[in-house]
Amino acid sequence: MAKIKKKIKTIKVDADKCNGCRACEVICSAFHATPKYSSVNPARSRIQVITHRLKDIWLPVFAGEYTPAECMGRETYVIDGKEYEECGFCRAACPARDRFIEPDSGLPLRCDMCEDDPPQEKPLCVQVCLNDVLIFEEREEEVEEEENLDVLEVGLKSLVDKYGFDKLVDTFARMSQKGE
Amino acid sequence: MRYAETGYNLEIDLATGNIEKVETDPKLTEFYLGGLGTSVKIHWDRVPPETKAFDPENLLIFSSGLFCGTPAFSANRTVITFISPQTGLLAYPMMGGFWAAELKYAGYDKVVIRNKSPKPVYIWIHNDKVEIRDASHLKGKGALETQEIIRSELKEPRAQVAAIGLAGENRVFTASIEQSRSSASRLGGGAVMGDKGIKAIAVRGTKDVYLARGAEFMEHMNDVTDYINFRNSNPLPGVMTILSGIGSPQEMKHVDERWHTESFAWGNARVRRKDFWTKEIEKSWTSTQLSAVKRFISCFNCPQQCGGLISYQDVPRYMMKCFSKLTYAMGAYVDNLDFAFRIANTAFEYGVDSFSTPQILAFAVELLEAGILTDQDFEGCPPDKEGRFFWLLDRMVRREGIGDILADGTYWAARRIGKGAEAFDHNTIKKHEQMNIKLGMLDPLYYLMFSTNEKISITQIEGNWPQAAFPSREDREAFVKDWPQLPDEKFKQYFLDWEPRGENSNPYYPTPDISSEIVDWMEMVHNIDDALGLCAGMGSFCLKPPYHIHNYPKLISAATGMDLDEGKLKKIVNRSRNLHRAFNNRLGMRRADEKPPEDHWRRRFPEIEEKLLTTYYKYKGWNNDGIPTKERLLELDLDYVVEDLERRGILKDGQN
Known part of the structure; x- marks a missing residue:
């Protein structure tokens, strides 16, 4: 594949500053509601704060790529005397757990950096985090051109993985005949 | 479609185990808004005036507020209403934390509880699935400990749990309801919860809360956010530090306690120690506090950091906020913060109000010094100030010996003890202990x-x-x-x-x-x-x-x-x-x-x-x-x- 110049957007997480308020989850779900800001539901949020209060763990994690199958990794990491499960860090929407999965449809969620028209100055979670836990960074990089799936495609791809292409097409055809 | 509110209350009858999801009348929102307003209306309609705190008819209502679960910063209060055992009037202590928003996401505005359970139970609300579960294995467990046990046995680390400790189980009049970093403390909600046989209410929700005009709401919130940022970077001049900012008093952050320790009264709200805050005290208190507060923490959807995760020496970890840092030390006349961070953990696990309780303990010490209570009442009590407070707290929460009388609070205890004890009940209004200010x-x-x-x-x-x-x-x-x-x-x-x-x-x-x-x-x-x-x-x-x-x-x-x-x-x-x-x-x-x-x-x-x-x-x-x-x-x-x-x-x- 050809190399292209691409704007890379990242959010740096300074977890030591996190107070665990979950404002990021609230605003993420509101921003991605249709119409925008019409509803709130942190279970739909593409950022989730992994919380074990008495263990002093507050760790914001963003939804990354969807994975059709769970991995073998069940390591535990000890950082600053605190024990984290590998799953805690993982950004994948994964069948092993209900994180980053739409509560109604079961479809995977992925952080889209609040791509919007007109564009937002920063992702919404960064905007509402008044304690600067989340720092937005943008840089240009040369990367391999890749297929960029939108949310609908990611969802459909997960259904293909789960049920197979034929079954999905059949169901879709049946549903469109019924006018559902 | 209902906006901001869910439009449903959960009605639980503990006598029969009946659970109902009841749609509320939208007219009530227009009339009373929500939270305390709509709860008061339910009490008015359903609780007859002859009802006493421990009657089955006394309703115990856990209510979210209209804005809980919306993007409005700092909308996280759970308002708990009941007839108080201490005052006999309608009390409404509140707690921050995370519970109210979670209840909204589970699809309910309020949990309305009536009658009593014949055996100890806890309630588990998971969206439309609501269970009354056996809690006999949680009997006597601490209020913080209980939250962890329930999360782990439900295998739901995201469940928010409001629980009582031993004080609530024993119907101590100052028993609190503890949840995460917050508690609903005043006027004995924990006692009413314990009387009804409820050890805890756990909730997890994954549903939507709707906004009628969301984009417009966010525009107004942007103005609020700008002002929060402005106030956080511009403390008010001309007032003492503790009043200069926004949020709850920043007791976990500020180490300068000259104002509280010299202006507020020590013991049973008696003595102002106007020369207390010396260089040595400042040094010792500052170093204790800095070593104890591991992290500043917030309630749900709030940018302020009013709470602290306390990790102090060999004391099990817990969370603290506000004035509870000082009340026990000042009540006991103990000049170090070490004691404060130690006894607070015990008190939070027992689940007691940290405003009233230290005053009640100090009141008992005064009665001993005045000869109204005797050495017999204090048999087995350690002689040092710190040990005495731990001992009295334990007796009170267990309702043992003199503790059984103290457990009803200063007003009622004074009347039961008699012999002039009434004169030592000098800091109550409507039978309730007040701030220690003279x-x-x-x-x-x-x-x-x-x-x-x-x-x-x-x-x-x-x-x-x-x-x-x-x-x-x-x-x-x-x-x-x-x-x-x-x-x-x-x-x-x-x-x-x-x-x-x-x-x-x-x-x-x-x-x-x-x-x-x-x-x-x-x-x-x-x-x-x-x-x-x-x-x-x-x-x-x-x-x-x-x-x-x-x-x-x-x-x-x-x-x-x-x-x-x-x-x-x-x-x-x-x-x-x-x-x-x-x-x-x-x-x-x-x-x-x-x-x-x-x-x-x-x-x-x-x-x-x-x-x-x-x-x-x-x-x-x-x-x-x-x-x-x-x-x-x-x-x-x-x-x-x-x-x-x-x-x-x-x-x-x-x-x-």
């Missing part, structure tokens, strides 16, 4: 707040108006220049005219008329916060807060779709405030009950005080006995209250 000169504003508010807890009534006059005219002018939160421009003049000394100072100024306006305004703002579930630290309890009378109506309108202006909003909260008063009147509360402790101020002025109360009652539309007049009630569309109060002879026709 001052010189009668303060008209505080006189009214102490006397008349249904909250019976001064820290939750005051707020928007400075605690004291500013000495220089110049500073006063600077302060009023930028004060958009005021309900009316005339308040600026009141503040400019208010002097620390002379004619225009306490007890003569603010005059009874002006005092009535100021107190009524502050109380109204609290009532709005309590209906919306907003933290008072971002609205009613601090100077120049982000939320105020000019932006509440815009936010409520956008969130709910109801079109409210300031006038309509004021009328709604006045309505629920008067309904609350009428409910307490029906339970027997009258003018004679409305007085601060006799020794609260050294200099008292009975005539001015009478005039203040009479003027304020008139301003509120209450008769001379503190009961809302027929005219006032009809004005607020509370015809059914008039009918009820007249039928019971509480309001007499024609007399008003």
Whole structure:
């Protein structure tokens, strides 16, 4: 594949500053509601704060790529005397757990950096985090051109993985005949 | 479609185990808004006036506020309402934390609990699935410990759990309900929960909360956010540090405790130690606090950091906020913070109110010193101050020996002990322990707040108006220049005219008329916060807060779709405030009950005080006995209250 110049957007997480308020989850779900800001539901949020209060763990994690199958990794990491499960860090929407999965449809969620028209100055979670836990960074990089799936495609791809292409097409055809 | 609220309450009958999801009447939201407002209405409708705290008919309501679960910063209060075992009146302690929003996401505005369970249970609310589960294995467990055990046995680390400790199980009158970093402490909600046999309520929700005009709501929230940022980077000049910011008092952050330790009274609210804060104390307290507070923490959807995760030496970890850092040390006359961080963990696990409890323990020590209680009552008690407090706390929570009497709080304990113990109950209002403050000169504003508010807890009534006059005219002018939160421009003049000394100072100024306006305004703002579930630290309890009378109506309108202006909003909260008063009147509360402790101020002025109360009652539309007049009630569309109060002879026709 050809190399292209691409704007890379990242959010740096300074977890030591996190107070665990979950404002990021609230605003993420509101921003991605249709119409925008019409509803709130942190279970739909593409950022989730992994919380074990008495263990002093507050760790914001963003939804990354969807994975059709769970991995073998069940390591535990000890950082600053605190024990984290590998799953805690993982950004994948994964069948092993209900994180980053739409509560109604079961479809995977992925952080889209609040791509919007007109564009937002920063992702919404960064905007509402008044304690600067989340720092937005943008840089240009040369990367391999890749297929960029939108949310609908990611969802459909997960259904293909789960049920197979034929079954999905059949169901879709049946549903469109019924006018559902 | 319901907006901001879910439109459903969960009704649980513990006697039969019946659980129902009940749709609420949208008219109630238009009439009483939500939170405290709509809860008071349920109590009025369903709890007869002869009901006592531990009767099965006493309802225990856990309510979210209208804004909980929305993007409104700091809307995280759970309002818990019940008839208090201590006062016999309708209490409404609140907690921050994470529970209220989770309840909304599970699809409910309130959990309304009636009757008693024959065996210990906990309630597990997971969206539409609600279970009453056996809690016999949790009997005697700590309030924090219980939250962890339940999360782990449900395999749901995201469940939010409100739990009681041993104090609640044993119906100690100061028993709290603990949840995450917060607790609903005042007036014995934990005791009522324990009496009903409920150890905890766990909730997890993954549903939507809707906003009527979300984009518009967010535009108003952007203004609020800008102001929060502004206030956080510009503390108010001219007031002490603790009052200069927003949020709850920043007790986990600030280490300078000169003001609290020297201005507030030690022991059983007795002694001001005006030279306490020495260099050595400052050094020792600072180093203890810095070593104990591991991280600053917030409640749900709030940018402020009022709480602390406490990790102190060999003490199991716990979370702390606000004044609980000082109350036990000051109650016990212990000069180090080490004791404070140790006993707080024990107290939170037992689940007791850290305002009332240390005063009750200090009261017991005074009675021993006065010979009213004897060495026999203290048999087995360690001789040192620290050990004695731990011992007394343990006896009280277990209701063993003298502890059984102390567990009913200062007022009731004094009457049971007799032999002159009544004189040592010197710091209660309506049978409830007050802040440990003893001052010189009668303060008209505080006189009214102490006397008349249904909250019976001064820290939750005051707020928007400075605690004291500013000495220089110049500073006063600077302060009023930028004060958009005021309900009316005339308040600026009141503040400019208010002097620390002379004619225009306490007890003569603010005059009874002006005092009535100021107190009524502050109380109204609290009532709005309590209906919306907003933290008072971002609205009613601090100077120049982000939320105020000019932006509440815009936010409520956008969130709910109801079109409210300031006038309509004021009328709604006045309505629920008067309904609350009428409910307490029906339970027997009258003018004679409305007085601060006799020794609260050294200099008292009975005539001015009478005039203040009479003027304020008139301003509120209450008769001379503190009961809302027929005219006032009809004005607020509370015809059914008039009918009820007249039928019971509480309001007499024609007399008003």
